[in-house]
Amino acid sequence: MLPLPAFAFVDLETTGTHAGADRITEIGIVRVDDVDGVVRVREWQSLVDPGVPIPPAIQVLTGITDAMVARAPSFPAVARDVLDLLRDCVFVAHNARFDYGFLKHAFARLDVAYSARVLCTVRLSRRLFPDADGGHGLDAVIARHALAVSERHRALGDARAIWSFVDGLYRSEPAERVHAAVRGILKVPSLPPQLPADAIDALPEAPGVYLFYGDNPLPLYIGKSVNLRERVGAHFSSDWRSETDLRLSQEIRRIEHERTAGELGALLREAVLVKALMPAHNRALRRKEDAGIATLVDGLPAFMPADTIDARDLDAAYGPFASRASFRTTLRALAREHRLCERRLRLERGAGACFARQLHRCNGVCVGEEPAHTHDQRLIAALAPLAIPRWPLDGPACVRECASDAERVDVHVFRDWHWIGTARDEGELQELATATSRASFDLDVTRLLIRRYRAGTLTLLPLVR
Ligand SMILES: [Zn+2]
Incomplete structure (x- = not known):
């Protein structure tokens, strides 16, 4: 689930805002390890004796008083445990520069050089929800995502809140989108x-x-x-x-x-x-030139490389396939599923009983137990889901794409699943409508078009000359 194997969600309470001059009064850490897809969560917290008085306003905000920290360990006494928890993982905090800076300074005073990759959840929130009302402070994030919070303004309570924020993102957003945002933030220093x-x-x-x-x-x-x-x-x-x-x-x-x-x-x-x-x-x-489609030659599918494909070929074709090898892999899988004969499909050389027949997994066209036309009819039925749909219009058609800010509109013109061109205004569109040339077969383009067409998300508008 997580894009990297280990994260430590960290929150500190301190005597002030200056990492160099002020001191830590409490540390909360939620360490999350993803071991082969199993998420393991460990929690750790400790009050820390800052060795200096806590300003009254801060005591009110955090609820951490001088009396509470008087009996707590000093930072040097917990440094070992903290370092162990932060080892080999991404440091995550809300406004991470603050917490990371405090810990770095605290370790530096002990002559320990600490550094980590840092993920700031303020930046993560901003990146994923740029238009969110109320900003990206922790209170706003908690409210927006309805996070359960045990103790706001205490270190472990806040560390748990940012962990549940990130954890929840993977339920509410597409994982790829969250991964990309996390990666985007982590890449910055490199x-x-x-x-x-x-x-x-x-x-x-x-x-x-x-x-x-x-x-x-x-x-x-x-x-x-x-x-x-x-x-x-x-x-x-x-x-x-x-x-x-x-x-x-x-x-x-x-x-x-x-x-x-x-x-x-x-x-x-x-x-x-x-x-x-x-x-x-x-x-x-x-290696796009490896791509191709399959057409029926004498009733049996044969691979046709991209550079030999003509528009008419797509009318009774299957695919597209990334390569001849992927065509053969697909065909082999169909043969296995439908008890077809790999020898008849030219996936296996030689004569007589095919290998699958010896395992009773071929219906036996190779040994004359199944009529060839019966086998080939079953093959056509098995191939049906891979058939390239008929081009649904008589001539060329356009697909309109509109930028989300609506400042840009591209009109792509296609015919027979081939791309003819893209227009940005009426004049260009008229030129394309009368164009006779066409771009050559492009696997990715044809595949995307067909995928959208099958999913019902491709709107093809007839292009009138
Ligand atoms: Zn056979």
Whole structure:
């Protein structure tokens, strides 16, 4: 559930707001470990004798009095336990700079160097709910998410509140969205040093494509996202780096981006740019030329690579598939499920009884026990869910995408599940309506269109010339 294996939700009560001059009076920690999907929660708290009087106003706010801390251990006496609880995990606090700063100073006075990756739940709340009324203070967050709070303004009570805030996010929001926000916040300190400090913040939290440049005029890498800032940030998040991201971090010198109205526009623009500019790091990552569909040849499915596909082929086709290998894997799974013959499907060489027949898992077309046409009819039925739907219109159709701020509208024109172009005004649209050329088959584009069409979320408007 959690995007990283261990978190410590921390809250401190103190004698004031200056990490250097003021002292800690109470520490509350909720340590959460995710071990193979099982979440283990440990709680720890202690009053701490600050060694100085607590200002009366602070005593009123927290309910922690001089008398209460007089018999409590000093910070050095609990430092060992605290350090053990914070070991190897992300430090989480509400307005984390405050709590993290106090603990760092307290440890520094003991000559202990403490550092951790820090997740601030104020920033997390702001990122996920930018338009929330009432701000992102702990009281507002507690009220907004109806969090149960045992003891507000006591360290463990507040630490529990921020843990239940984060825990609850995974119930109320899509996990990917929470992960992305957490990653986005954690990445901040690890931006490649050669990039300007605001390189990420300068990106919009909106759909589009981004281009990473090194020293050469051609880009190193092109990507797309529905949230440019989060996606680009994720490339440089220290905990999520792939080999490619590591190399990109070393070579990158600047970032450019283009906004699109929506996800489809970003996908289309990325496909065009990657094809035209062939960035070095994209070629290693995606092999779109491997993609294809399957058509029936003599009644049996055969793989057809992307570059040989013509629009008419999609009328009686299956897929799309990422590669010939994935087509064969799919076919093999169907054979197993429906007792089809892998030899007849050309998945297995040789003659006579197929391997599955020997295990009584093939109905026996290979040994003449099932008529070929019966087998092939069962095959067609088994393939039916993979059939590419008929293009529902006579000619080209548009899909309108509107940016959430409504400032940008893209009109994408398609025909036969192929993309013809994208218009941003009436003139461009008329040009596309009469265009005869078409972009070549693109796996991701066709797949996204068909997925949305099957889900009933694709609105195709006929394009009138
Ligand atoms: Zn067989």
